[in-house]
Amino acid sequence: MRESHGVTRQQPLTAARRRAEQLRDVIRQHDYRYYVVDRPTISDTAYDRLFEELARLEAAYPELITPDSPTQRVAGAPLPAFPAIEHLAPMLSLESVTDADDVRRFDERIHASVRGRTVRYVLEPKFDGLSLEVVYRDGVLLRASTRGDGERGEGVTENVKTIRSVPLRLRGNSVPRLLAVRGEAIMRLDDFRALNERLERDGQPPFANPRNAAAGSIRQLDPRITAQRRLDVFFYDILHMERGPRLADDMRLLQALPAWGLHASPNTRVCSSVDKVVQYHREMERRRDSLEYEIDGIVLKVNDLDLRARLQMTARHPRWALAFKFAPREQETTIEDIVVQVGRSGVLTPVAVLRPVQIGGVTVTRATLHNRDEIARKDLRVGDVVRVIRAGDVIPEIVEHVPARRAHRHRPYIMPARCPECHTSIVQERPFDHCPNGLACPAQLKRTIHHFGSRDALDIRGLGPETVDALVSEGLVRSVADLFTLTHDDLMQVERFADVSATNLLKAIDRARQTPLWRFLHALGIPSVGTRTARDLAEHFGTLDRIQSADEAELMAVPGIGPTVARDVAAFFRRAVNRRVIESCRRRGVRMSRTSVTRRGPLAGKTVVFTGGLESMTREDAEERARARGALTARSVSAETDLVVAGTDPGSKYAKACALGVRVIDEGQFQRLIGAHG
Secondary structure (H helix, E strand, C coil): CCEEEECCCCCCCHHHHHHHHHHHHHHHHHHHHHCCCCCCCCCHHHHHHHHHHEEEEHHHCCCCCCCCCCHHEEEEEEECEEEEEEEECCCCCCECCCHHHHHHHHHHHHHHCCCCCCCCEEEEEEEEEEEEEEEEEEEEEEEECCCCCEEEEEEEEHHCCCCCCCEECCCCCCCCEEEEEEEEEEECCCHHHHHHHHHCCCCCCCCCCCCHHHHHHCCCCHHHHHHHHHCCCCCCCCCECCCCCCCCCCHHHHHHHCCCCCCCCCCCEEEEHHHHHHHHHHHHHHHHHCCCEEEEEEEECCCEEEHHHCCCCCCEECEEEEEEECCCCCCEEEEEEEEECCCCCEEEEEEEEEEEEEEEEEEEEECCCCCCCHHHHHHCCCCCHHHHHHECCCCCEEEEECCCCCCCCCCCCCCCCCCCCCCECCCCEEEEECCCHHHHHCCHHHHHHHHHHCCCCCCCCCCCCCHHHHHCCCCCCCCCHHHHHHHHHHHHCCCCHHHHHHHHHHHHHHHHCEEHHHHHHHHCCCCCCCCHHHHHHHHHHHHEEEEEEEEHHHHHCCCCCCHHHHHHHHHHHHHHHHHHHHHHHHHCCCCCCCCCCCCCCCCCCEEEEECECCCCHHHHHHHHHHCCCCEEEEEECCCCCCCEEECCCHHHHHHHHHHHHEEEEHHHHHHHHCCCCC
């Protein structure tokens, strides 16, 4: 019997293999019931127990891991770029119409081409997402790519593998030897709202609509980010098939997809008249608001696949299909005012204040105008009557102004020359106007303070957006440095605080006075400086004083820092107001620990991966200690990994390390390596 970091080989390999196969089959069945037919038969807890048992078994017997195992959805290392993938068959776009008369003309052309034969149409919702080709060989997912130009697209296989509704292995006995299916990647509305809330809390720009969110998530070079965003895929067409069942019509095709475990729309229908097509279109438009995802119309396709072959296609569109789009959700209203908002980064965004109007069941009172170029392009002015739509049925957007119904219009709107909050002269950067006053601009203060205390910055627990709003509104905090002067009596003046919450926040602020240099750099909100760049700067220069005095050439000497980042960093520290805020933090007790890196020792130059729970330190602390001893840290295991530190419940990274022959140690051995006993 061999033990390996809490996982024990307690049964013969044959029995373990049999149990692993059984678990994989059961988990795939439950995935199918949950994601494809929407009829789960076990609780999430029971499902998790099955998954954990399989993970433990594969950790003890790495030789049992298969590429299509449910445990292998874990995202791998970031990609340097997306490869170009040539599709097995062209992925054509559809001709789109918005008028029922155009549908009737389409139907007339079809009947004229097939000379009296009965024509039946398959009707289905038109999903508003990102089109994908997913290829299976012998039932196992081989690759996935975006539509691209229709002939070739971006290879996004690792990202698509993280989507739970995309099976890694197909079901059933009639699986084709080679199958290329077309689907639409979408983000459901609840997940879209949750993602945007998270982005805004982190000081990042939100997505305009679910389609952009789905496309942006699929195109992440780091599959771990895609894995964190809940995506779904609806499959609706077979692009290419070899040695598969004979399918005479599209409805049989749509029935074969879920039989193979592929998620297809439940809202399909067959009809043989244009009146029924129009009726279905109206029905789906009425149901649109009750769906969990965005649709922007319906698709009608000739059902008979032989007829499709006869009808063929144009250079851009198939002649046998049509997209019948919904009319945009729009209304006319009046611009009553144009105001300017200032974000954390200092960008000024003009916003139209609208006479309240109902669009798709939502009262719209404001719409972003983006920047001065957008205002000029659409020639928008206060007092104009404008057409407003909800872009992606989520974000209000002004499409155009309606030609003036009176003799005179207001003068063209001009962006302010000074920040509306701190009155600093505005800097124009291409189409954007920017307030350069940094940490001293009141309009940027709230978001700046929230970012300053966020998890990847100084990690001040309890300093959420509502707390920041209250502290700023009460005049207790006018700069990030003021956080370090707060007292218990100050906080008790604020309505939301009680004795315990005030004490806890002050303790968290006090802990933040001692911080690694890289965290303080990231907390400052320097343009272009995220956590990775902050670490690189801290490790290269060692002290904040050296970073502040570095010129652009010296900054570009840091590996991974190019001219844009160097220019942004140098410009930030040249501003006297930023230097004053930093000095205020220091006077109030903030001390940045020097990031010293040991170039000798057992970890120097090694790539280290941590997996599982650690008892004596957080994952972030462990990674920091490893880097201080010359190691490179990574979040995934590969052939280039030198060492894996396995804590409790190590999961698939441990299993992959065993399969690749990578050295694995436990937490105690890691502490001895870094010389930190206890």
